[in-house]
Amino acid sequence: MPLTITLLGILALILLISVVRLHAFLAFMAVSLGVGLALGLKPLVIVDAIQKGIGSTLGSITAIIALGAMLGKLVAQSGAAQRIAVNMMELVGTPRARWAFMITGFIVGLPLFYSVGFMLLSPLVITVAHRYKLPALYIALPMLASLSVTQGYLPPHPAPLAILKQFDANMGLTLFYGIIVSIPAILVSGALFGSTLKRYTTLPNPAFISPDLKAEEMPSSSVSFLTVLLPILLIGLSTLISPFLPNGSAGQQLILFLGEPIVSMFIAVLVAIYTLGLRQRKTMTEVTALLADSVKDVAMLFLIFGGAGALKQVLTDGGVNQSIADMMNDSSVHPYILAWGMAALIRVCVGSSTVSGITTAGFVAPLLASSGVEPNLMVLSIGAGSMMFSHVNDTGFWLFREYFQLSMVDTLKTWSIMETLVSVSGLVGVMAVNWVIT
Template sequence: MSFLIVAACMAVLILLLTWGKMNAFVAFMLVSILAGLSLGISPEKIPASLQKGIGDTIGGLLGIIVLGAMLGKLVAESGAARQIANTLMQLLGAKNVQWALMIAGFIIGVPLYYGVGFVLMVPLIFSVVYQYKLPAVYIGLPTLAALSITHGFLPPHPSPAALVTQFHADMGLTLFYGLIVAIPALLLAGPLFSRLLVNMPSDSNKLFAQSSNEEKPLPGKFNSFLTALLPVILLVATTAATHMPAFQGNRWVLFLGDAPVVMLLAAVVAAFSLGTMQGTPMKQVMNTYAEAVKDIAMIVLIIAGSGALKQVLADSGVSNSIATAMQSWHIPVLVLGWLAAALIRACVGSATIAGLTAAGMIGPLMIQSGANPNLMVLSIGAGSLMFSHVNDAGFWMFKEYFNLSIKNTLLSWSVMETIVGITGLAGVLILNCFF
């Protein structure tokens, strides 16, 4: 009976988000209250569950998400992102321009949130399309696949960072495993798949015909790459150090490897390297940081709402009941997490909501099964990127920017996202054999 109640609450959540067009945070809160009442939690205890869920979920994440948004916005507005793309195109040459843009998308995608990265990279894609007279979908899809992969697999992006917190995983190890899984997913969904789309008709967007003629001086090449990748460098370096006998238990290594500290250091370094050292007053840099917080306010609220629902399910005892029931399905928990996220993604459209909702359902089962929490983060992340269609904003952004029919958007964008999701799961299952 409890399983049916939870399934009904999930259905109500999906209906509120899709048919009702309700704000995701409001929908999560309403469904959390409905679930609490339906599962027998005393009404006066429900507010405490909501508050605990929100606090526990956001407490460790707020600094990571906010500081990550600040860094990403400054990387974009300072011109560092454009410098990275231009440098890679110069290094790899006109023949490999697709690879140059894809690698740039991956590097830029690490600090930038998906929507920002999308809007930033599309003008670069079309400037190359016009300059070299190349097929737009063939050139652009691998770059946008790179952005999608970083969004779904790699901390400090909101969804994987939130999943790390919920599953008590290690941020550095998750990032390391995520990079291993991301590379084959990117190659398959990017350059290899796009070969099938060379002849796909696309009426290139004239808005970006002159987009590459900006005169603003760009930051230096080394500065741009180092600042954008600093969180990755610090997390990977400190994670590696903790596995070396000479540094195990070292207080400074543990301090510097803490994700909020990493993001704080990266944001402070960027304020100087991409701000004041480029002639931008510190006040203007701080204004950029303030604007970045506005950009991600709703993402923070969505994560908070998902935490409230997770806590209500935990306090009612139904999470453990569902976990026990799922054990009889004889489906590996990593596959089950992927499947749950994929189904919710297909219904709701949002990768973030899909990942966080699936995590609340799978968490107790993961603990009982003893699954690797770092791989669990990646499995659910891969599932949350599955089949993107008409209920996903990314689907419509790609369709409109590239002027495609709905059929061709499904054949290009939707298939690309599905390849990423399936390849991601395969990578997780292979890693699970070794770790």
């Protein structure tokens, strides 16, 4: 029954947004209240869940999105994005732009959270698409597939890392298997599927298209690349260096602090204010106005993300996760497929890949011990399942739609299908690796 209620709630949400044309935040609120009552939650409990869901969701992403928007605006308006785009196209050529972004997305996605990588790379994709008259989605999907794969499959991203620790899996082996599984998943979901999207020619959000500037008006290549890559460098150095420093030492604490996404993005924005603002002969008043405009560009996203968080929390408090787990516990399916399926169902119903992965790990842990399967591959199978069919209850869905300005239907046909291919390809890769090593 809870699963049926959840599916009906998601259907109602889609209809309210796409047919009734109700604002997404109001639609989320209406469905959260309705689903909560249908699940048997008391009205005041529903209100608490909504408040908790909005707070927890926005608390984890608001600063990163705001800082990412600020950095993206400075990168776009200063000409840094144009400089990087010109250099990249000179290096790889227009026909191979999508491959360059696909590789960049994988490298950037290893140390960065998805939202940070998205906020940094999407303006570059949009700028290249605008400058060279290319369909934005055609070159963006390979990059986004790479970011999704690294987020879902590979530690040190939150869910894979938490699952790895719970299963006492080996970090190095999980990364090794994960990279093997990631490559075909990215090729299928990004390169292959992305090649079918040339017909989507909707113009992306113009806020992230940099103005036409002469060569002497743009920042230098070194300044442009360093400013954009600064958060990646800080987080990457933190990931690489911190394990070799004495545990709990001042040096380790400092490097971990600098590697926190919020801190690294904040530092990058401060640097960008100088390198891409004041150094480019803009006044502090002009820079501040740009930063204010950047937040306006993404302000509506905060309401949508909050609404998605509210629905997620209502479903969680209503016991949807437990119902799905109970339904699949007695199955005779292969453990990897069972774990993948459980994570996929929770992901589709709840919307959060992190919640899906961590919840599934708790139910699969006893199965892992009794079946004797490879824990490193179990981490990857759950990670793949947690990426299944992102839709209206996932904040990533709305981030993508806002940047690339697609309709609801087209977002489902592009973004949601890509995420589904990421998930299914990951499972196929896990089963193939398992066949080789056993």
